[in-house]
Amino acid sequence: MAICWASVLLGIGAEWGIGFWGAQFLEGRLGLGPAPAVSLMSVFFGGTVFGRVVSSRLLAKFDGRAMLLAATLLGSGAIFTLWASSVPAVTIAALALAGMCLGNFFPLLISNAVRLEPGYVQLISVGATQAVGISLLAIPIVLGYIGQVAGLINAIGMLTILPLLMAAACLAAGYRHALPHKA
Template sequence: MTMSEKLPVQAQSVALQRDSFVIFLFLALSLFGVMQGFLSAAIPFVRDAQGLSTFLVGWLFSFYALGRLSSGFLSSHLISRGAGIPAIRLTAIGLMSAMALTWASQSVFTSFFLSFLVGIFGGTLQALVQSQIATLPEKSRSLAISEGYTWASVGVFLFPAVTGWFVSQGLPWVCALGLPLISLILVIFVNPRSYAAPKAKQLSSSKLTGTVFIFWMLFFSINVMEWGVGLWWPIFLQETHHLTTAEAVSLMSIYFGSTLVGRALNVRLVRWIEADTLFIMYLGVATAAVLTVLLAPSISTIIPALAFAGAAIGCFYPSNLATAMKYVPEEIRRISSGSANCSGLAMLSIPPMLGLVGKNSSVSVSIVLLVMVPIIMAGLLLFARRLSSLKKVSPNLETEAPLKT
């Protein structure tokens, strides 16, 4: 008896047909990833060129977050009107234009506006691509999401690396914009085949089901973890273990590098294990890793915990999206658009909220709050699973008592 014969049907290895349509979607996600790397790499140069204070740099980030928040409404409108490949290409062109014009900006107000455009085009591009992934055969979606966001992670890491290399060679940082330009050219000229997606059962657009709201809460929580860890762990390591800024940042590179490793590993695991099961596993690993960092007596203990935390947290987003496509495939367009709203809202609220907690008590209290987040997420995920199983028994369960938008 072969291995596939021993496994239950839902756990059998799945395959993904990487045709021009799928490659096109992956290229678009790589451009989205480059955009995220652009934020961390380009803002210091924009600050130096315009002489911006730390306060104004914070506003650059806030305008980007406002753009991500607004992208949920724009992408929802576009998706409801059947936007597809042309809309992805136009959005990609808008994103590239906003990033390129950031270099030429001469005033802080122009920079604010361009940051907003980067946010709204980037968030819309992500939501449009996700809506197209939802048209793939059901058994291929989880794998497509895992691979697509691995491509995005490569983009996140490549742009800062390429920027650093150009600057080290005495060249201006703007030369690194050649990387997203290459991605854009490929997105424009790759000719994806037309894909005849199976028709999904559509729910009334005026009703918001409990399961959709749960997945929005999960997306918000994922952003809490990503931004909370990325922003506050270096400060926690400095204060608790008396590290220099350079030492703390170097340690965090282990965490960020592990997110890419985790997503690459997830591509293999999702072939054999259901996305929701993997999600629960990642939540458990993340909880243990964050708790270890909080309580670890030495740096030697923290280093492996950082690696495990990065690998697990890096898989949160694609695992949640794949789980949503499994539980409520007919609502994935609404969930995808709402995830952009959740990202923007989390970016606007979580950093100052954790900062306020740290100011009034200690940074350690902020880390304790982060320990609780994956535990709450596990509860939400199990509740969504319960609703999904009940809906299979009674299809009208959630539509009988909907939440109003």
């Protein structure tokens, strides 16, 4: 259960790290003014909505675990591309892809947790609510601190590791669940 909690914390942290600091990142990376940078963040949030619509359709055909793994790898790659690119078109495409992938972490993580522990739906819900709240509070603050020390562009680049840690936690949860339980 704790591993699923950590997965939600990391996934939400990656999503809202970009959601919270993305406009300032775009100002620094692309040299935009504040208003255009904030407006451009609609690409990220639009990607989130689009990704959830597409994901809801794909879940009828594909296993949620495979979709979570794909969203995690693509999302991490999108964050890396967002961080590495100074080409506006590539940065905007990476921003949209990041939104499409990271916006799916929460629903796919909850689906995976319920699949692993179907008798604990209420506890999963409570834990996920706590993890989201802590993540929304802590990750932007930590990212801001790292941004002061290493620069915001580098701090955003460090978000690349959160989905990878989340994927490791999900794999560990699945592995732990697959082990025979002793009575």
